[in-house]
Amino acid sequence: MSExxxxxxxxxxxxxxxxxxxxxxxxxxxxLRMDPASFQSWINGIKEARERLHFCQICGGLTEETICNICESSxxxxxxxxxxxxxxDIFFIENTKEYFGKYHVxxxxxxxxxxxxxDQLRINELIHRVDEGEILEVLVATNPTLEGDATASYLSNLLKNRDIRISRIAHGITIGGTIEYSDQYTLGKAIKSRLTL
Amino acid sequence: MSExxxxxxxxxxxxxxxxxxxxxxxxxxxxLRMDPASFQSWINGIKEARERLHFCQICGGLTEETICNICESSxxxxxxxxxxxxxxDIFFIENTKEYFGKYHVxxxxxxxxxxxxxDQLRINELIHRVDEGEILEVLVATNPTLEGDATASYLSNLLKNRDIRISRIAHGITIGGTIEYSDQYTLGKAIKSRLTL
Incomplete structure (x- = not known):
């Protein structure tokens, strides 16, 4: 054995x-068990993807061009x-087929x-986009974690003097889930974010 | 997004x-996020491992030489x-530090x-090794699955006329486990393979 x-x-x-x-x-x-040809094409596939894929200069999403399809699309x-x-995260939101706006990573x-x-995040780029005047709503879809929540608050403060709506995706009980098996924090959020029927 | x-x-x-x-x-x-230098050294590491590592001509285990350390060792x-x-599987058995014999993959x-x-397995190679006369015991450590059990029975039949001991690793209740949480098959095996105290 060669460790x-x-x-x-x-x-x-x-x-x-x-x-x-x-x-x-x-x-x-x-x-190690791949035959030489499969290994070579496996490596080449990864290399090619790295050469051809870039991050969009506007939204920061994945693209083969300089600007991605979503940013380009009228x-x-x-x-x-x-x-x-x-x-x-763009992939996962696109999969829902419920969102038809633009993105910012x-x-x-x-x-x-x-x-x-x-300063380490693409927040200045977001402010620039907002200041161009076309954006009326910023929907914050950061994760429901300590860091995601802090980021959402920070953005909300930063943008509050501009005449735009700032929204956040809802957190609540998963579809198909039950109250019994929801954790207390999710259930608490679901009660605080209750909607009038 | 370039899907x-x-x-x-x-x-x-x-x-x-x-x-x-x-x-x-x-x-x-x-x-995609790796910087070019890290990516290159990542790829090179995998390529180098493939070039330098082989399967031992005797036991079929991993080695940088033609014959592995374990087969070479007196x-x-x-x-x-x-x-x-x-x-x-050799790695996992070596980690137990309970086995000091040779291996066959x-x-x-x-x-x-x-x-x-x-015929698709290295069974003929095993027979050759046994027929060289030095081996007194074949310890079958195939997995406790349908296929592993079938392989163990096949080997046991094949070798039964030779004057050697054929053994199989024990199956039973995991160390630290309880009878309550053992599945019925493991518990059944543990009872059948009971040892006299």
Missing amino acids: NQFQKLVSSFSLLPGIGKKSATRIGFHV KRDASIVCVVEQPE LNGSISPLDGIGP | NQFQKLVSSFSLLPGIGKKSATRIGFHV KRDASIVCVVEQPE LNGSISPLDGIGP
Whole structure:
């Protein structure tokens, strides 16, 4: 058993998000077992994706061009911009088919413990977009975490003197979920955010 | 959003064992965000591992040489050989520090539904090793699955006329586990394999 070289291979995979040591070991063996042609095309696929994909200069989302399809599209409502933490969040919101506005990626959330303040995020870019005058609503879709909440408050304060609506996606009981199995914080939020029927 | 190229990237990762579509998406974004130098050294690490690591010509385990350390070592008991399904199983058994013999990797288990019969496994190589005369015990450490059990029975039949001991690792209640939470099959095995105190 050559631990050394294999440990390095396992480390290559365990630095990927969500991959523990046991998964990395299985992936390592899988990669060692690939035949040379499959391995080469696997590597080339990843390299090609990195060469061709960029982050949109306006919204920060993923694109093969300089400006992404959503920012370019005249069919999308330019009066509303949805603010998300990560480019991948755009995918998940697009999948809902419930949102037809534009996006803005912050590339993270305010987290003093990790040394991430407003200056490390794409907040100035958002202000510039708002100041162009076309945006009437900023929908903050940061995660319902301490950091996501702090970021939402920060943005809300920053934008409150401008004549636009600032909204936040609702938090509440999951569709198909029950009151019994909701955690107390979610249930609390669901009660505070109750809607008149 | 450029779905096409990104979908390809996600597929590159979701073909790895244990990686679903959501994990593959997160890994894809992680790889896109790596700076060029980190990405290059990540790719080079994987390539180098593939170039330097081989499967041992005797046992089928992982090595940087033609023959692995365990097969080469005169400190390991050559009279007992532990038969495992996959090279990675050697790692897990070595970690126990309870086994000091040699190994033999089958590269799978008998599985008619997947078209894997004895000829697709390294069984002939095992027979050759046994026929060299030094081996006194074959410890079958295939998994406690339908396929692993079938493989163990097959090997036991194949070797029964030779003057050697054929053993199988014990199955029973996990250390720290309780009878209440053991599944019925494990508990049944534990009763059948009971030891005299």
